[in-house]
Amino acid sequence: MSSTQTTASTCCYCGVGCGVLIEHDGERILGVRGDPEHPANLGRLCSKGANLHLSGDLAARARYPELRLGKQLARSRSDWDSALDHAAAVFAESIREHGPDSVAFYVSGQLLSEDYYAFNKLARALIGSNNIDSNSRLCMSSAVVGYKRSLGADAPPCSYEDLELSDCVMIAGSNMAYAHPVLFRRLEAAKAQRPEMKVIVIDPRRTDTCELADLHLAIQPGTDVALFHGILHLLLWEGWVDRAFIEAHTQGFDELKALVRDYGPLAVAEICGIRVEDLQRCAEWIGRAPSFLSLWCMGLNQSTAGSAKNSALINLHLATGQIGRPGAGPFSLTGQPNAMGGRETGSLANLLPGHREAANPEHRAEVARYWGVDDLPATPGLTAVELFDAVRAGRIKALWIACTNPAQSLPNQQQVRQALEACPFVVVQEAFASSETCRYADLLLPASSWGEKEGTVTNSERRISHVRRAIAAPGEARADWAIACDFGRRLERRLRPGQPSLFAFDQPQAVFDEYRQLTRGRDLDISGIDYALLDRDGPQQWPRPAGAQRGTPRLYSDGRFATASGRAQFIAETYRAPQERREARYPLILNTGRLRDQWHGMTRTGTLAQAFGHVEEARLGLHPADMRRRHLNDGQLVRLASRRGSLVLPVQSDDNLLPGQAFLPMHWGERFLKGLGVNALTLPTVDPLSRQPELKHAAVEVSAVELPWQFFALVEDQVQARFAALRPLFEALDYASFSLVGRERPALQIRAAHASPPDPAWLQRIDAVLELNDGPVLAYDDPRRAQGKRVRLEEGRILGLRLAGTDIAYDWLKALWLSGESDADLRRKLLAPAGAQSSTTTDKTLCSCMNVSLSRIRGAIAKGLDLDGLKRELGCGTQCGSCVPEIKRLLASESGAIAVNA
Ligand SMILES: Nc1nc2c(c(=O)[nH]1)N[C@H]1C(S)=C(S)[C@@H](COP(=O)(O)OP(=O)(O)OC[C@H]3O[C@@H](n4cnc5c(=O)[nH]c(N)nc54)[C@H](O)[C@@H]3O)O[C@H]1N2
Numbered sequence: 086m087s088s089t090q091t092t093a094s095t096c097c098y099c100g101v102g103c104g105v106l107i108e109h110d111g112e113r114i115l116g117v118r119g120d121p122e123h124p125a126n127l128g129r130l131c132s133k134g135a136n137l138h139l140s141g142d143l144a145a146r147a148r149y150p151e152l153r154l155g156k157q158l159a160r161s162r163s164d165w166d167s168a169l170d171h172a173a174a175v176f177a178e179s180i181r182e183h184g185p186d187s188v189a190f191y192v193s194g195q196l197l198s199e200d201y202y203a204f205n206k207l208a209r210a211l212i213g214s215n216n217i218d219s220n221s222r223l224c225m226s227s228a229v230v231g232y233k234r235s236l237g238a239d240a241p242p243c244s245y246e247d248l249e250l251s252d253c254v255m256i257a258g259s260n261m262a263y264a265h266p267v268l269f270r271r272l273e274a275a276k277a278q279r280p281e282m283k284v285i286v287i288d289p290r291r292t293d294t295c296e297l298a299d300l301h302l303a304i305q306p307g308t309d310v311a312l313f314h315g316i317l318h319l320l321l322w323e324g325w326v327d328r329a330f331i332e333a334h335t336q337g338f339d340e341l342k343a344l345v346r347d348y349g350p351l352a353v354a355e356i357c358g359i360r361v362e363d364l365q366r367c368a369e370w371i372g373r374a375p376s377f378l379s380l381w382c383m384g385l386n387q388s389t390a391g392s393a394k395n396s397a398l399i400n401l402h403l404a405t406g407q408i409g410r411p412g413a414g415p416f417s418l419t420g421q422p423n424a425m426g427g428r429e430t431g432s433l434a435n436l437l438p439g440h441r442e443a444a445n446p447e448h449r450a451e452v453a454r455y456w457g458v459d460d461l462p463a464t465p466g467l468t469a470v471e472l473f474d475a476v477r478a479g480r481i482k483a484l485w486i487a488c489t490n491p492a493q494s495l496p497n498q499q500q501v502r503q504a505l506e507a508c509p510f511v512v513v514q515e516a517f518a519s520s521e522t523c524r525y526a527d528l529l530l531p532a533s534s535w536g537e538k539e540g541t542v543t544n545s546e547r548r549i550s551h552v553r554r555a556i557a558a559p560g561e562a563r564a565d566w567a568i569a570c571d572f573g574r575r576l577e578r579r580l581r582p583g584q585p586s587l588f589a590f591d592q593p594q595a596v597f598d599e600y601r602q603l604t605r606g607r608d609l610d611i612s613g614i615d616y617a618l619l620d621r622d623g624p625q626q627w628p629r630p631a632g633a634q635r636g637t638p639r640l641y642s643d644g645r646f647a648t649a650s651g652r653a654q655f656i657a658e659t660y661r662a663p664q665e666r667r668e669a670r671y672p673l674i675l676n677t678g679r680l681r682d683q684w685h686g687m688t689r690t691g692t693l694a695q696a697f698g699h700v701e702e703a704r705l706g707l708h709p710a711d712m713r714r715r716h717l718n719d720g721q722l723v724r725l726a727s728r729r730g731s732l733v734l735p736v737q738s739d740d741n742l743l744p745g746q747a748f749l750p751m752h753w754g755e756r757f758l759k760g761l762g763v764n765a766l767t768l769p770t771v772d773p774l775s776r777q778p779e780l781k782h783a784a785v786e787v788s789a790v791e792l793p794w795q796f797f798a799l800v801e802d803q804v805q806a807r808f809a810a811l812r813p814l815f816e817a818l819d820y821a822s823f824s825l826v827g828r829e830r831p832a833l834q835i836r837a838a839h840a841s842p843p844d845p846a847w848l849q850r851i852d853a854v855l856e857l858n859d860g861p862v863l864a865y866d867d868p869r870r871a872q873g874k875r876v877r878l879e880e881g882r883i884l885g886l887r888l889a890g891t892d893i894a895y896d897w898l899k900a901l902w903l904s905g906e907s908d909a910d911l912r913r914k915l916l917a918p919a920g921a922q923s924s925t926t927t928d929k930t931l932c933s934c935m936n937v938s939l940s941r942i943r944g945a946i947a948k949g950l951d952l953d954g955l956k957r958e959l960g961c962g963t964q965c966g967s968c969v970p971e972i973k974r975l976l977a978s979e980s981g982a983i984a985v986n987a
Pocket residue numbers: 099100133224257258259260261263264265287288289290292305306307308309382383384385419420421676677678679680681682683684685781
């Protein structure tokens with residue numbers, strides 16, 4: 086028997102990069118705690134991080150290599166040698182026949198830097214192609230362009246402590262309360278200490294982040310450039326710019342000044358749909374603040390004007406000299422845990438390691454010399470959306486996908502699926518066999534995942550952490566860098582036999598040591614950082630060149646920028662409206678984004694019932710006025726359609742949205758909701774410079790659908806296996822939605838509907854998987870009307886149930902299941918043809934850590950409890966704090982209701 090050990094590592098979710106202490110017995114992970122010594126979180130974790138050890142059901146993991154030798158065939162288990170030899174043969178053949186650009190790699194900001202570096206060297210040095218791009222193209226590439234154009238290098242100049250030091254914080258296009266919760270907690274604490282700190286939120290939606298805002302500008306989507314120019318116009322008018330700073334440290338101001346002359350307050354307020362006074366207040370707070378910090382994320386980046394939005398925001402910092410000082414600067418929040426590492430190791434089509442450019446012949450020569458190859462490819466590589474276009478057009482014959490799920494996350498899924506189907510050879514290197522993309526894999530390679538692999542990541546504040554391994558990976562899963570290198574060695578035997586290997590790495594540390602020397606003398610110089618230093622002194626902020634005594638918390642403090650002239654560059658670009666306008670057929674704008682407790686395509690969080698407690702299923706949010714106009718009720722099924730595709734799902738009124746806007750979480754893919762997921766609707770149009778697609782702005786329409794035949798099911802036990810078996814059967818229906826419910830005894834829940842009753846044989850197949858065909862099952866069937874109810878009981882407790890037809894008592898039965906008790910009347914009520922009264926109250930878990938529901942909190946508020954009282958009595962909000970903004974909002978609205986009634 087082994088005792089409990091603790092391994093310090095990092096959280097595998099967002100770019101905050103929190104340190105976690107993994108508790109394990111050497112074989113299984115038993116718990117996680119926030120690492121009090123990690124400078125990013127100082128012991129805190131959010132609801133996702135705190136549940137890490139419970140998520141990622143092993144039953145959903147990829148365990149063995151699987152290969153198929155024809156598109157019509159099923160994959161079967163293979164072994165690493167045959168799998169990688171086969172892949173090397175196919176890649177070599179394609180390269181010989183069609184040239185190096187006939188193959189491509191699509192990788193991920195969730196890889197570690199060592200993984201990234203290995204893939205990059207494989208594509209560029211060995212194969213000789215720049216066809217390697219990353220899902221960071223959908224995420225941070227507009228920020229990359231923004232920083233490089235304005236400041237000369239792709240480097241967020243700030244530190245997390247600037248959140249605590251700032252006098253005025255502007256949060257633009259970021260819902261950090263959900264997406265970067267631990268940083269939001271730090272900001273909350275700072276504002277509680279210094280209430281005079283101003284917080285401005287710029288977001289078309291009223292999000293939980295607005296709970297901290299002194300001013301929320303609910304701008305019309307896509308109008309940020311006009312807003313930022315309008316703010317600069319006012320700063321100039323009022324004399325709130327820093328002329329000395331502009332004079333000494335910048336260039337290009339005159340052109341920008343001439344441009345923003347046209348962005349007067351009236352015109353800008355009109356474009357953005359805000360009040361002139363609010364615009365003026367915003368400019369005044371920025372202009373008068375001793376220190377001004379801005380935080381931003383996907384609301385700026387995921388846009389056809391993503392680069393322009395970034396530049397216009399950075400302009401404000403340059404014009405006010407608010408950069409390079411404590412509490413000041415333009416600070417992009419990175420989405421994925423190692424989005425930064427991907428940029429540093431040069432793993433985007435246009436980059437090379439060490440913040441070099443693939444298009445720069447000197448940079449290519451430097452890296453080629455270091456790698457010991459003749460040269461690096463000059464042909465530009467394909468960026469994510471273009472890459473899948475090329476695959477669809479047949480120009481890419483072999484595609485290697487690692488640690489990303491493009492069949493869920495890329496826009497315009499119809500075309501992405503065509504590409505994946507058309508591609509002669511698709512390799513998917515995945516931790517979870519459940520991802521939508523795995524279906525398209527000719528070769529599935531099992532990857533080790535969080536807690537099972539070693540390497541480094543860089544968080545949003547340029548801080549490199551040592552990611553440590555606690556336990557072994559399941560089955561034959563291997564670390565990503567090791568898979569890339571093993572494949573590389575097999576491929577080089579075919580492409581350059583007899584030459585010394587480019588991939589002679591035995592440990593991730595060896596990869597890191599080779600990589601870090603390539604940063605010597607560059608802006609991100611990390612030649613002074615190695616694993617031993619990280620283990621001795623903890624996580625480090627770059628640059629930290631060899632010989633330096635410490636890392637660098639803040640860049641550009643001396644007013645010297647990374648441009649050729651040393652001056653920062655103002656960028657003057659006019660406001661352009663988003664690509665898709667509202668029109669008669671598509672009069673609504675669809676916005677997509679994050680939920681508090683889910684992560685992307687849900688391969689990990691989607692195995693944990695707790696993660697569904699806050700939001701149980703895919704629902705489309707619509708402003709109450711738009712609901713009324715269409716005569717829609719909460720929970721009603723609608724068809725949501727764009728020019729590219731459609732989905733059927735329930736609608737829900739949401740007065741946090743502006744009229745004319747719809748919101749759908751980005752998480753729902755094909756597995757959890759019938760259809761091609763949220764990105765069936767989005768458009769593939771990209772920003773001209775960053776090539777980042779417009780994921781937050783698609784023109785759509787919503788209309789009611791009549792699907793009278795309804796279906797509900799709930800089943801405990803072997804949830805992943807049942808999910809996998811059941812999911813394909815629901816392709817037959819018009820609507821189907823899957824989630825996990827419960828806590829101690831998680832169950833798979835299915836809600837579905839169809840225009841007419843399906844074939845009885847279909848129902849039988851479903852019942853077989855649900856184990857409702859025999860054994861201790863209560864059954865009431867009316868085959869003529871395709872109605873029926875079945876409940877499996879064991880010792881009076883419900884283990885599974887299925888209801889089909891029209892008269893549904895689902896909520897009642899679900900509540901009974903949740904309670905774990907039996908109802909003496911169950912048999913009578915269930916078998917009565919009309920069924921029991923269905924309760925229509927919807928509840929959700931607001932506090933995931935302490936399992937406190939919305940209804941309990943409402944009840945306690947009605948009894949007069951305030952936030953402290955709620956924390957004391959119910960325990961909600963006392964652990965990770967992620968639910969506190971929502972509780973505050975509830976307090977404000979419920980006590981408002983009491984006041985009105987009184
Ligand atoms: N819980 C959770 N956290 C995550 C993730 C997750 O999946 N789940 N993913 C991580 C990743 S990879 C990323 S990139 C980040 C994303 O983090 P965020 O960017 O903060 O999250 P989103 O919800 O995608 O979008 C943020 C906001 O942009 C707003 N927005 C939409 N259009 C516009 C616009 O035109 N202008 C402005 N100003 N705002 C607009 C949306 O209403 C939304 O509230 O989250 C990271 N953290």
